[in-house]
Amino acid sequence: MGSPLRRSRAWFGRLDRDGFIYRSWLKNRGIPDDQFDGRPVIGICNTFSELTPCNAHFRTLAEQVKIGVWESGGFPLEFPVMSLGETMLRPTAMLFRNLVSMDVEESIRGNPIDGVVLLMGCDKTTPALLMGAASCDLPTIGVSGGPMLSGKFRGSDIGSGTGVWQMSEAVRAGTLPIEEFREAESCMHRSAGHCMTMGTASTMASMVEALGVGLPGNAAYPAVDARRNLLARMAGRRIVAMVEKDLRLSQILTRPAFENAIRVNAAIGGSTNAVIHLLALAGRVGVELTLSDWDRLGHDLPCLVDLQPSGQYLMEDFCYAGGLPAVIRELGEVLHKDALTVNGQTLWENNRDAPNYNPAVIHPFATPFKENAGIAVLKGNLCPNGAVIKPSAATPALLTHRGRAVVFENSDEMHAQVNDDSLEVDETCILVLKNCGPKGYPGMAEVGNMPLPAKLLRRGITDMVRISDGRMSGTAYGTVVLHVSPEAAAGGPLALVRTGDMIELDVAERRLHLDVSPAELAARAARWQAPAPPMERGYTRLYYDHVLQADSGADLDFLVGHSGAAVPKDNH
Numbered sequence: 001m002g003s004p005l006r007r008s009r010a011w012f013g014r015l016d017r018d019g020f021i022y023r024s025w026l027k028n029r030g031i032p033d034d035q036f037d038g039r040p041v042i043g044i045c046n047t048f049s050e051l052t053p054c055n056a057h058f059r060t061l062a063e064q065v066k067i068g069v070w071e072s073g074g075f076p077l078e079f080p081v082m083s084l085g086e087t088m089l090r091p092t093a094m095l096f097r098n099l100v101s102m103d104v105e106e107s108i109r110g111n112p113i114d115g116v117v118l119l120m121g122c123d124k125t126t127p128a129l130l131m132g133a134a135s136c137d138l139p140t141i142g143v144s145g146g147p148m149l150s151g152k153f154r155g156s157d158i159g160s161g162t163g164v165w166q167m168s169e170a171v172r173a174g175t176l177p178i179e180e181f182r183e184a185e186s187c188m189h190r191s192a193g194h195c196m197t198m199g200t201a202s203t204m205a206s207m208v209e210a211l212g213v214g215l216p217g218n219a220a221y222p223a224v225d226a227r228r229n230l231l232a233r234m235a236g237r238r239i240v241a242m243v244e245k246d247l248r249l250s251q252i253l254t255r256p257a258f259e260n261a262i263r264v265n266a267a268i269g270g271s272t273n274a275v276i277h278l279l280a281l282a283g284r285v286g287v288e289l290t291l292s293d294w295d296r297l298g299h300d301l302p303c304l305v306d307l308q309p310s311g312q313y314l315m316e317d318f319c320y321a322g323g324l325p326a327v328i329r330e331l332g333e334v335l336h337k338d339a340l341t342v343n344g345q346t347l348w349e350n351n352r353d354a355p356n357y358n359p360a361v362i363h364p365f366a367t368p369f370k371e372n373a374g375i376a377v378l379k380g381n382l383c384p385n386g387a388v389i390k391p392s393a394a395t396p397a398l399l400t401h402r403g404r405a406v407v408f409e410n411s412d413e414m415h416a417q418v419n420d421d422s423l424e425v426d427e428t429c430i431l432v433l434k435n436c437g438p439k440g441y442p443g444m445a446e447v448g449n450m451p452l453p454a455k456l457l458r459r460g461i462t463d464m465v466r467i468s469d470g471r472m473s474g475t476a477y478g479t480v481v482l483h484v485s486p487e488a489a490a491g492g493p494l495a496l497v498r499t500g501d502m503i504e505l506d507v508a509e510r511r512l513h514l515d516v517s518p519a520e521l522a523a524r525a526a527r528w529q530a531p532a533p534p535m536e537r538g539y540t541r542l543y544y545d546h547v548l549q550a551d552s553g554a555d556l557d558f559l560v561g562h563s564g565a566a567v568p569k570d571n572h
C-alpha cells in the first residue's frame, strides 16, 4: 500500500461517496481495482498535436512511458495540454508559452497525480511544461521528443530553419530557382521529430539534460531512434522511484543546475531563446538568476559543437558523436559536478566516462570549435536593462561597428520596405526594428533576424548589424542584437531611435550606444505615445497587461513563484 501522505490518496484512498466517484468513473476504461491501492499515480503530460508537427509522434512516446510506469508498479494517467507548434501558431507561439504553463500547473495540481513525466519537443513546449511543473513542484522527469533525421537535398545536408533562411535569401538574390526551393520542402524534414539544427528545440532538450531534469541521452537521440523510445520507457520506470523517494523538481532545479545549463548552452552554441526561458523557469522555483549571469558565467567559454546554425553538422551527427554526455565530460571542471539529476546520480557520475566518437563534431575543450562563444549581454543607453547577441553566429568583423540607423517602426513596415530598391540603405547601416517585444508584437516574435534589403543581397552582402526588441529563431544566424529591454512598446529608448541616428555596437566592451544627445532624447521621449493594447479582451489582453520584460524572462508577473501541489478544497 502506498504512503498515506501520497497526494493521490486524497482521491483514491477514500471509502466514502467521493472515493466511489473518483474511482468509479475511471473504471469505465476497465481499470482494475488494484490500481487504486496506493501505488504512485503518474501523470503523463502530453503535448501531442497534429498542429505541432514536431510533437506528432508523442502518442508512441506516451505508450512507452506508460509501460515503464506499469513495469515499476505505478499507475499511469495520460493527459493533454495545449500544444504550441512553432511553424503554425500566429501571431507567435511565444505569446502562449505562459498560457500553457498555466494549463500544465493547474492540470497537475487539480488531479490525483503523485509524479509527472513531461513530453515536450517543439520550441515553446519545453519551457512551458517545465515552468508549469516547477510551480507545482512534484517529482518530475522531462522527456524530449528528439530531433528529426538530417535533411538531405541533392547530395548535401540541409538543416531545419537554417536551410530555410539560407535558401530563401538565395531565392531573393536570384541565385536559387523557386522550383528547387519547393523541392527542398520534401527533403528537409524526413522523419518525426523536432528541428535537427541546434535551434531552440534542440537547445532546450539539451537544457533539460544539463539541468538534470532529463535522463542522460535526452538531448540527441533522434525521434525515430529506438533509444528515444527506450528513454521514454526508462523515464516511466524512474518516475515511480522518484515518487517513492519524494525527489522533487525543486531539488533538481537549483542555482548550480542553472549555472551548469548556462555553461552547457555556451558549449553547444545554443539558442538565445534559452536565455528568456531559463530566466522564467528560475523565477518559478525562486532561484535568483539574472541576465548578467549569462554573460558572467558563459561569455569566456568556448563553443565545442560544430552544429548549424553556428557550424555545419546536425543533431544526428551530434548523437553519433556522443551527444550531450560527451560535451558535459569535455566541460568537466567548469561545471558543478555534484548537481543532482533525476536518476539519483550527480551530473558528473552520469557523464564522466562519456566517450567522444567524433572530435570534428564535438571538439575537445583544449581545441574548441570557437573561442569565447557564450551569449554576450550588452548594456548602454539603447538598452538600459540589457540586450543579447550570440557572437558564435555573428560575423566577427561586425562585432565592433558604428553605423547609420535605418528604422522600421514595426514588422509590417519592415516587410513592406526591405525589398524596395528606393530604400536608402547600404551594408554599413544598422537595421533597427521596433515593436516586436513582449507587449509590442505581442508575444515577442522571432523577427529579429530581419531579412537583408534585396538590393544588398543581389550585391552579395550576407550580413548586417540588426537590432530589435524581438527574438530570433534558434536556427537563425547573423550579427543580430535581440531582446532589447525595455522594449519600444513599453517606452524603452529603442522607441526613440530615428533613421539617420548613429549607433555604436562594441560587443567586446558589451556596449550598445545611441549617439544622440540626452537633451534630444528627452525631447523625443516627451512626445512619445504608448501604442494601444493589441486586443481589448481575452488572453492577449491579460498577457499585455501582465507580461514582464525580456530581461526578466517575459513571464506573467502573477505567475512568478510557485504554489506547491496542495489543493485546499474538495470538488464535491
Ligand code: FES
Pocket: 054, 085, 086, 087, 121, 122, 123, 160, 194, 195, 199, 201
Ligand atoms: Fe518545432 Fe523547430 S518548428 S522545433
